[in-house]
Amino acid sequence: MTEIFDLAIIGAGPGGMSAALQAAEFGASVVVLDRKATPGGQIYRDVTQSPLLDPSVLGVEYTEGAELVNAFLEADIDRHQNADVWHIGENGEVLYSQDNQTHRLVARELIISPGAMERPFPIAGWHLPGVMTAGSAQVMLKSDGMVKDGAIFAGTGPLLYLIVAQYLRLGVTVNAVVDTTPAGGVGRALQHLGGALSKPAYLIKGLKLLNEIRKAGVPVFRHASELSVLGESKAVGLQFKQDGRTHSVNADHIFLHQGVIPNLNMTRALGMDHHWSEQQLCWTPTLDDWGQSSIPHIAVVGDAAGIQGAEAARHAGRLAALQVMHKLGKMDKADLKSMSVNHLKAMNSFKAFRRFLDAYYAPPTQQRIPTQNSTLVCRCEEQTVGQLRAGFEQGAKDPNALKALTRCGMGPCQGRQCGHTVSELLADWQSKPVSEVGYYRLRSPQKLLSIEELSHFQEVQPAPKPAEVSA
């Protein structure tokens, strides 16, 4: 007979680890599946085994993750690393690949924390060799200690400046920072100033980063627009406009970034309700204050639930786990309320702060909705704006119809890269709100899966708890 876990958590970032710790404190049987070799998520990637001599150059927001990771490693939790979840069923069934095999487990409740991804940056030449996202550059730095001298960082948002600062602290040269944050950011963000002032430490941290970059003498082009990557077969530079003048800067590596958005492949494949967030300009699962989704036994925490950052994810993880404990009968409503109150308060303050950041760093329309026919939208299937436009004109008005007609979004990334662009393009062409246009219907597997893995099934069961063994 299949033994059933009380709670399965997908993803061991700050949200997933906090949820697991909270549930373990109640003695629930918890299993955590994480696709990486070590827990930490993107933010605390390899924090307990950094390849860098001095990981503190990456900043305290990185090194402070070590405490959480260690607590997670010591708690009474079933942990599975290198476990790539590719299907979650409405019956609590979770299928995942590990060691070239398909494993199956069942849980009463699920908390999923699939994290964020970088927002697509569909400009001319963004597909050329030498162009990467700034996030990928950071992954290479955190996990392998690899960097690239003389690159251009282009785009907007706090993560971009953080990575530039990390590079500079390591003595790596940076050719230029091309900042696309539109002018008038403070004006746009003014109405949310209260939220910003609630987190003075974050504001100061942000200002320090900008100052650090300025002091290092890196050329910073502010309010840049109309970006395009130069080069035929590989990137050789970046062209852009500033104050009405066209500039171009040479570099064979260009790191693009315009903020992060929820990684939707899992929540979409589950068929959860989503909505278009005008504040964050992205699709977001529709959730209650505890992270509960439209599917009764599945909660979403962390950046996949809407971009809030690592510290908010810790509170969200705790909140979701508390509600699950209440649902499993491990605590009554009054206790749920009293244990949640501080986390809810913290979440509200993070949300207020986020409204300020989102307004200030709103990615410009021009860099989200490409207009040039030759610009690539779907990198896997090499579909350009012009080809999609032709499909649209042939009657494919819905992302799924467009996908079926043009193959856009059918490649190995399953629309991760082009999904938001396609929704926004179709909305633009029809002068409709994005919410009415919708998104791709996603399918299993949520990651590539070999025929070998699929053909081998193995059942995973909870280990008996020590207390149950002695009883």
Place this chain on the structure above:
Amino acid sequence: MNFDALIIGGGIHGSATAYHLANAGIKALVLEKDYVGRHASGVNAGGVRLLGRDLAEVPLSKEAMTRWQTLDQELDTDTGFRRRSLINIAIDDADMGKISSRINQLAELGYDHEVQINQQELRERLPHVAPNCVGGVVSEQDGYAIPYKATSAYRLAAERAGVVFHEGESVQSLRQIGDNWQVKTDKATYDAGILINCSGAWADKTAVLMGDNVPLSHSAPMLMITTRMPHFAGPVVGAISRQLSFKQFENGTVLIGGGAKGFADRDNNRTTLDYKKLALAAETTKTFFPIMKKAVINRMWAGLEAYMPDNLPVIGAGVNARNAYHAFGFSAHGFQLGPVVGDVITQLITTGKTSFDLNSFRIDRFERKVL
């Protein structure tokens, strides 16, 4: 609003019927509750297969196959059709025996499109086939098309001929008043002289509103597709006695079918997959083609498909109402018949007859039977 004919369902049969009607000078409206090609017509395996057809279907299927060869030119839009031949593989003498007797049966009826091949020829045509496969049967004209493209090609050709498509509009009620049909949807009311039921997995509901009962069921045949692989299979592949079916497209991706069924939630337009059965299909595929061990699955899905108890479609006039026609229940092999069914329905409407024997496809064929 007034139309000569109103078609319910924007799948390949609804769209093709609209196209043929328009060419015959009959102004048609197609009502589609979702969008054209949303269900089985847009997400099926794309098989264009004459091989192994039920004898009752062979004349229709042969005619359809002839038309597929030049359909792109006729519709002036890409359907993705590729003639690649289809081979059903035999793994033992019993399979070879089945092939021989089927070919004899076809020969008696004057057909020669299925040809038996021996082990050597099988290997020449499919070099990566497992060594224990002993032969097979091939149909040269067969191949595949891209389902959504083909359905969409019919829609575009129909629109150019004057057909009106309304998407996202579902039928609420049907009434025959005198010689006319009054159709109420969630958005409008229409009058039309002729009503045609092409509503696929929902066709039994439409039929009931038209006065015809039909024992239609629905299910969710599952498919999976791999990432690009080195080219290893030209022909489309099936098997005589195993649930094997796959085709490698020009871009290298391999589509694996085989008839395994998931779960259909028709009321919510949803399907869910049965992973144990897909695992079995994966196992079968790699047994027949060891090269597929390296295949990487990119996507798995299921469409909503209508099935009749005898796996034969309903094609023809309604029995309990005038000016009513049906084309549905294709039981997971209707895609190939698209190019002929629309024409047959149009012939019935314009001349009252067709050269094809439609007796096996009558909607009331089960009324005399105990199921």
